[in-house]
Amino acid sequence: MKRSVLVAMMLALVAAGPCQAMEAVKIGMITTLSTKAGYLGEETRDGFQLAIDMEDGRLGGIPVELLVDDDGRKPEKAKQIADRFIKRDGVKILTGIVFSNVAIAVVPKVVRQDMIYVSTNAGPSLLAGKGCHANYFNVAYQNDNPDEVVGKYVSDAGFKNVYLLAPNYPAGKDHLGGFKRYYTGTLAGEVYTKLGQSDYAAEIAALRAAAPDAVYFFLPGGMGINFLKQYTQAELNRTIPVFGPAFSFDERLLQAVKDTAIGVKNGSQWTHDLDFPANHLFVDAFRKAHGRTPTLYASQGYEAARLLGSALKKVNGKVDDLAALRSAIRSADFDSIRGKFAFSANQHPIQNLYIREVVKTEDGTYTNKTLKAVFTDHSNVYVDECKMK
Numbered sequence: 081m082k083r084s085v086l087v088a089m090m091l092a093l094v095a096a097g098p099c100q101a102m103e104a105v106k107i108g109m110i111t112t113l114s115t116k117a118g119y120l121g122e123e124t125r126d127g128f129q130l131a132i133d134m135e136d137g138r139l140g141g142i143p144v145e146l147l148v149d150d151d152g153r154k155p156e157k158a159k160q161i162a163d164r165f166i167k168r169d170g171v172k173i174l175t176g177i178v179f180s181n182v183a184i185a186v187v188p189k190v191v192r193q194d195m196i197y198v199s200t201n202a203g204p205s206l207l208a209g210k211g212c213h214a215n216y217f218n219v220a221y222q223n224d225n226p227d228e229v230v231g232k233y234v235s236d237a238g239f240k241n242v243y244l245l246a247p248n249y250p251a252g253k254d255h256l257g258g259f260k261r262y263y264t265g266t267l268a269g270e271v272y273t274k275l276g277q278s279d280y281a282a283e284i285a286a287l288r289a290a291a292p293d294a295v296y297f298f299l300p301g302g303m304g305i306n307f308l309k310q311y312t313q314a315e316l317n318r319t320i321p322v323f324g325p326a327f328s329f330d331e332r333l334l335q336a337v338k339d340t341a342i343g344v345k346n347g348s349q350w351t352h353d354l355d356f357p358a359n360h361l362f363v364d365a366f367r368k369a370h371g372r373t374p375t376l377y378a379s380q381g382y383e384a385a386r387l388l389g390s391a392l393k394k395v396n397g398k399v400d401d402l403a404a405l406r407s408a409i410r411s412a413d414f415d416s417i418r419g420k421f422a423f424s425a426n427q428h429p430i431q432n433l434y435i436r437e438v439v440k441t442e443d444g445t446y447t448n449k450t451l452k453a454v455f456t457d458h459s460n461v462y463v464d465e466c467k468m469k
Contacts, residue, residue, distance in 0.1 A: 102142065102143055102397055103143070104137075104143040104144055104145040105142055105145070105172070105173070105397055106144075106145045106165075106169055106170055106171045106172070106173075107144055107145070107146050107147070107171065107173045107174075107175060107388070108147045108149075108161075108162070108165035108166075108169065108171035108173070108174045108175070108176075109124075109125060109128065109147065109149070109174075109175055109176035110149060110151050110158050110161045110162060110165075110174065110175075110176050110182075110186065111124050111125060111148065111149075111150070111151065111176035111177060111178055111200075112150065112151055112152065112153045112178045112179065112182075113125070113148075113150035114152050114153075115152060115302075116276070116278075116301055116302025116303070116305075117153060117178065117300065117301035117302060117303075118150075119301065119332050120178045120201075120300065120301050120375075120377050121150065121176070121178055121377075123330075123332070123377035123378040123381065124176055124178065124200050124201065124377045124378065124380065124381040125148055125381060126366070126369075126370060126374075126378055127366070127374060127377070127379060127380065127381030127382035127383075127385070128146065128175070128176070128200070128381035128382065128384060129381075129385075130365060130366055130369055130378075130381075130382055130385075131381075131385030131389065132144060132146060132385060133369070134365060135389070139386075139388055139389030139392055140388075140389035140390055140391070140393030140394075141392075141393055142389070142392040142393065142397040143397075147165060147169055147171065149161045149164075149165075151177070151182055153178075153182065153276070155181055155182050155184075155185035155186070156185070158177065158182045158185060158186045159185055159186055159189070162174060162186050162189070166190070166193065166195060172196065172399040172400070173195070173196045173197075173388065173399065174186075174190055174195055174196070174197045174198075175197065175198045175199070175200055175384055175388075176200055176381070177199065177200075177201065177202050178201050178202060178377070179251065180202040180203070180204040180223060180249065180250040180251035180254070181249045181250055181251070181275075182202070183199065183202035183204060183207065184204055184206055184211075184250060187199075187207060187213075187216055188207075188213070190215075191213040191215035191216050192213075194215065194402055195215060196217070196399075196402075196405060196409070197215060197216050197217070198217045198218075198219055198384050198387065198388060198409070199216070199218040199219065199220060199384075200219065200220060200377070200380045200381050200383075200384045201220050201377060201380055202223070202251065203218045203220060203221050203223045203225075203254075203428060204250045204254060205222070205223060205224065205250075205257075208222045208223075208426050208428050208463075209426070209462035209465030209466055210465050210466070212426045212462075212467075213468070214406055214427075214468050215402070216427060217409055217410070217423065217427045218427065218428045218429065219380065219383050219384045219387050219429065220383075220429070221349050221428070221429060221431075222428045222429075222460035222462065223250075223251050223254035223255055223258065224254050224255065224257055224261065224460060224461065225258065225347075225349065225433055225458065225460060226255075226258070226325035226326055226327070226346075226347040226348055226349065226433065227254075227255045227256070227257075227258030227259040227261075227296075227298065227325050227347060228258045228261055228262050228347075228433070228455070228458075229262075229325075229347030229348075229433045229434065229435060229454045229455060230323050230324070230345070230346065230347040230435070231259040231260065231261060231262035231263035232262040232263075232454055233323075233345060233347070233454055234259075234263060234265075234294060234296065234323055235262065235264040235265060239265060239293050240265035240293060241265060241266050241292050241293045241294075242263065242266075242267060242268060242293070242294045242295065242296050243267070243268040243290055243292035243294070243295045243320075244256050244259065244260075244267060244269065244270040244271065244295075244296050244297070245271050245273065245283060245287070245295065245296070245297040245298075245307075246271075246273070246298040246299065247272065247273050247274065247275040247276075247277070247299065247303065248272035248274065248275065249275045251298070252272055252275075252298060253272070255298035255325060256270065256296075259296055261461070268292035268293075269286065269290045269292070271283055271286065271287075273299075273303075275303075276303065277306075278303070279306070280306060280307045280310050280311075281310065283307075284310055284311060284314050284316065287316070287320075288314065292320060293320070294320060294321050294322070294323060295311075295316075295321070295322045295323070296322070296323045296324060297322060297323075297324050297328060298324060298325055298327065299324075299328055300327040300330075301333070304327070304328045304337075305333055305336045305337055308322075308328075308340050308341060309337060309340065311340075312337075312340045317340065321343075321344070322344055323344065323345055323346065324346050325346060325347050325348070326347060326348035326349075326350075326376045326436065326448070327376070328346060329341055329344060329346045329436075329438055329448065330375040330376055331352075331372070331373045331375045331446075331448070332372075332375055334438060334446035334447065335445065335446060337446075339440070341438040341446065342438055342439065342440055342446070343437065343438060343439075344438045345435055345437055345451070346435070346436050346437075346448070347433060347434070347435060347436070347454070348376060348433070348434055348436055349432065349434070350376055350379045350380075350417065350434075351434065351436050351448050351449070351450045352373055352379075352447070352448075353448075353449060354417070354418065354419065354450060356416075356417060356418070357415075358415040358416060358417045359417040359418070362379070362382055362417045366378060366382075373447060379417060382417065383414075383416060383417060383421075386414045386415070386416070387409060387412060387414050389414065390408070390412070390413045390414035391405060391408035391409040391411075392408075394408035394413070395408050410427065418432065420432065420457070424459040424460065424463050425463050425466060425468070426460070426462060426463050426465075426468070428459070428460050429459075430457055430458065430459045431458060432455065432456050432457070432458065433453065433454055433455040433458050434450050434451070434452065434453050434454065435450075435452055436448040436449060436450050436451060437449050
């Protein structure tokens with residue numbers, strides 16, 4: 081072969097190289113970035129993006145492109161974003177929804193279109209039970225889980241007359257249902273408030289009149305901030321202790337309510353102080369990138385990205401092979417920041433669940449400290465209702 085022809089062929093191969101490079105897998109994140117709950121979506125996004133940044137734009141060695149949009153906590157807007165991601169942007173994997181009512185509106189339609197949805201937070205009982213689907217995975221928890229922990233802890237601690245409070249939407253009912261599943265005492269009251277409510281004067285007055293020996297509330301984001309501040313202003317914190325799931329006492333919420341929350345016990349599947357190498361790596365990297373301790377929401381975004389990275393690696397980025405991609409996700413072959421992690425038959429986590437306590441650190445910040453594991457290798461009660469589609 082003449083030298084000139086050989087050189088021309090080599091140049092043609094070099095020129096063709098970029099065209100043959102692996103196309104980035106598009107992942108669509110629908111999350112809440114506005115309203116008083118907007119920081120929950122910020123944390124979710126930042127945790128997920130951190131995993132991508134730690135691999136220089138890849139997950140599992142596969143190039144990825146993360147598309148993010150704000151649902152404003154509105155189901156209809158979330159459905160519009162999902163349609164746009166799928167039809168215009170060619171997304172094959174969706175994630176990121178914070179609120180259960182939004183997830184219930186979006187997920188069933190998405191998974192019926194041969195899309196994969198990996199939940200970073202919302203774990204409504206409907207999607208764990210009768211509404212389960214082979215294309216739907218939850219890397220965080222099933223809604224009831226963090227409350228089941230506290231229900232058992234409160235009973236074991238001797239509280240016998242507890243007042244319950246949560247927003248009136250699917251997650252609120254799931255969370256209080258989880259608490260009641262393991263709580264053995266009586267209920268002084270069970271109240272459901274408006275989602276996004278900011279004034280709790282009437283609820284606090286009714287609570288005072290009921291004279292419980294403890295309060296259990298699920299009020300994530302700004303709702304929890306407002307309730308705790310008003311509860312303290314009413315001086316009820318001096319006589320009636322409060323409990324809740326981790327969402328009522330996340331790291332950013334604590335900086336807003338400060339001393340009000342010191343000593344409060346709450347339930348979670350994760351804390352920044354869990355002694356696992358993968359967790360140390362994540363927490364250190366997040367603090368370096370953002371200058372703050374990650375919340376539970378950030379940890380769940382990060383874990384979703386790591387889970388997807390492990391699956392993308394197994395299928396070599398070929399997301400069109402849906403059966404292979406599902407199988408790769410289901411195997412959960414990643415180094416979890418929670419230590420042990422596996423999927424149950426309805427594709428929700430089997431994991432340890434902990435009781436944490438809110439503490440004030442030497443530098444004046446507020447955080448959670450893990451006390452003990454209450455459940456180990458814990459699944460969820462909806463597995464038997466799930467007939468996988």
